[in-house]
Each structure stands twice: as C-alpha cells, then as structure tokens.
Amino acid sequence: MNNVLSLKDVRLALEGNAGLIEILHGITLDVPQGETLGLVGPSGSGKSSLLMLMGGLENATGGTITALGQDLTSMSEDQLARFRRDNMGVVFQSFHLIPTMTALENVATPLELAGHKDAFERAYQELETVGLAQRADHYPAQMSGGEQQRVALARASAPRPKILLADEPTGNLDGANGTAIMDMLFGLRDRHGATLVLVTHSNELARRCDRVIRLRDGQIENMQKAAE
Template sequence: MIQLRNVQVKLASAAGEVNILRGVDLAIAPGESVGIVGPSGAGKSTLMMVVGGLERASGGETVVAGVELGGLSEDDLALWRRETVGIVFQAFRLIPTMNALENVAVPLELAGKSNAFARAREALEQVGLGHRLTHYPDQLSGGEQQRVALARAFVIQPKLLIADEPTGNLDGTTGTAIMDLLFSLRDRFGTTLLLVTHDVGLAQRCDRIVRVKDGQIDLGEAA
C-alpha cells in the first residue's frame, strides 16, 4: 500500500535549509496498521502529510496505492486523495457552518455521488450519532465531534486512513472509546491505517510500530 524510498523533505528558512525528512525508507502492506511514534519535531506529521499527498517530498519516491505521488499535479493529487485517503486530525477540522450530516456528506458531494446524504446518514449511525444529524459542531462534545470526523473519513471507504494524534484533544476515557471505534471501523473495511501519536501505548494497538527520530526511521528502535 505504501512504499517510500529515500524520501526527503527540505524547507528553506532565514537560517538556511532545514531537513525535515532525511531519506526515509518505509513499506506498509495493504490492510496493515502502523503506529508512527517519536519525539516532537522528529518528522512524524511531515511523514504523514507526504504519504497523504498533502505535502510534496523534495526527493525520493512516494508510492501509495500504486500511484507515484511525485508525478501528479495539484489537481490530480486532490482527485487521488478524494478517492483513496481518509484523514482524521487532532483538531477535528469540521466545517462550523454545516451540521453533522452535511459535514460527512461533503467528500461524497465533491465526488459527485447522488446518494451522498443517505450514505452520510448511514456513516453517522455506524459511529452512534444517528440522533445528532442536524447538530452543528459547537453543539457537540469533543468526543462527538471526533466521531463525526471518523464518519467523514470512512464514508468514502478509503484504502488508507491517516490519523494524526486523533485523541490529543480528548480526555482518557473518551479517547479510548474513539480509538476502539476507529479500530472497529478499520477492521470492518479492511483499511490500511497510519496512526501518528506520542502515545506508545496507543501505538501498540497497531500491527507494528515505526519510530521516527531526527527525520529518519530509527532502525535501532524498531518494534
């Protein structure tokens, strides 16, 4: 599902070039769940952004779901993400002027699906929010907002789900419930999961842990 070969990300700054990723090699099989851990500033989120087609690598080869992302235009990348990738962020990223049903229907509407709202309703029912369809984000608890975000991510039945600190804004009990739900949905759809987290205990729920340090895979800490 994911094949990274010597992937680099370099950014210009007033102090000179900054190397965020320094030649990352990583292979992830279809249906595998992988926890990405490491200290702040190690490059975890940048790695996630590259795999999700949200940031371009400066060098190397990024192949996801059989597509080499470096050769795609911005428009082609957007179309590829729409069909392939579901993303769950720490900050939920819901559209505040849309209710839960409308938020979940957005990716389906963008894809031109005629049954967008029926599928969105079903997705919200799957995450236990069938009674919250017309509620807006500010009328929902943090846990409920993350459930809406999960429904939105899974409604397209993505080949790849990327979750970036999905429990970071939640209390422990709510975070555990959200992760139980995420893994349940992942198992139901057979989705490949890339989970970025500071919580090693959470990462241990995955099939494998990959540790990132100073922009590289820390082979000495492989798990």
C-alpha cells in the same frame, strides 16, 4: 506482499527564517495491504510530516512515494486531490470540521463532491456507526471534542477508503473519549479493510498497531512489531 504505500529515499526540506530546514532525511519504507502502522517519536521528529507526505498533503523534496501503484510525487495538486478523494481518509487532531455545516453535511459533502448520489444516506449511516445519528443536525460548536472527532472519523470512513491516515486522533481528548475514538478507528479499519497509518504519542494506541516505527531527527530510529 502487496504494498499499499512505498517510500524510497524520501526527503523533506522547508524554508524557514534561518534558511532551509531538513525535516526528513532519506526515509525508505513499505506498508503492506491491511497493515496498521504506528508512527511514534518525540515532538519534532518528523512523524506528522511523514504522514502528510504519505497523503500527498505535503510535497517531498526528494525521493519517491507510491500509493496503490500511483506515483504521488509526479502528480499535480488537482491530481493529488482527486486521488485522496477516491482512495484516502484523513483524520486530524484538530478535527477540521466546517463550522457552518451540520454533522451530516460535514460527512456528506465530500461524498457529494465525489459524485455519490446517496451521499446523505451514506453519511447518516456513518454517523449511526459512530453513535451520532441523534446529532446529525448539530453544528460543530454544539458538540463536544469527542463528538467532533467522531464526526471526523465518519467523514474519513464514508468514502470507504483503501488508506486511512490519522494524525494524533486522540491528542485533544480525555482518557475516556480517547479510548472510544481508538475503538471506533480500529472498527472502521476492520469494516472497510483499510490500511491504517497513524501518528500517536499514546503508548496504548501504539500497542494496538501491527508494527511501530520510531522516528528521531527526521530518520527512522527503529521499527518493530508492536507486541515486541
């Protein structure tokens, strides 16, 4: 089976006020191409930290992480940034939109930086896909939380990434908006054939995943098919 992500004995320790804090303890995990993997567990279990390591947004302090055959743990910050730009889409709970840019500019700018000559055309198409073409010229402060998250989804999807990472994508939204974002997230996955890894507290969202891994105290407590 072709694994898109492979983690071997991955560890993460961060310096805190009380000294070194062990966040993740020897995580070994393979994510095959096309899988949707849910990461669940109590607050502080290491879910978001594990997702950040998978995206090269945090540096592991031990072990190896391979994405699409490339060793992320041996890359420089610039190399990681280029790898994410070309291969990954990331969606955060708090949207991370640039407040001084319109919805269209927020989606188009990463495409421009990647050298796509049709950046604005593609960005507008992605906004149409998430139902926000009419809000293309609006700034984040002029949009609701659900609309901002849809812009974030469009931005993550526009480069047509092979790997899509989502950290609590429905965490700041009410029930109706959360359901809409879930539907859009899985729709974008299907449209581009991406491998999707998401962190969630939502049982409904976890049930839609192919496999669910539960973390506790920085270790894998168990993993199972979501339907089990």
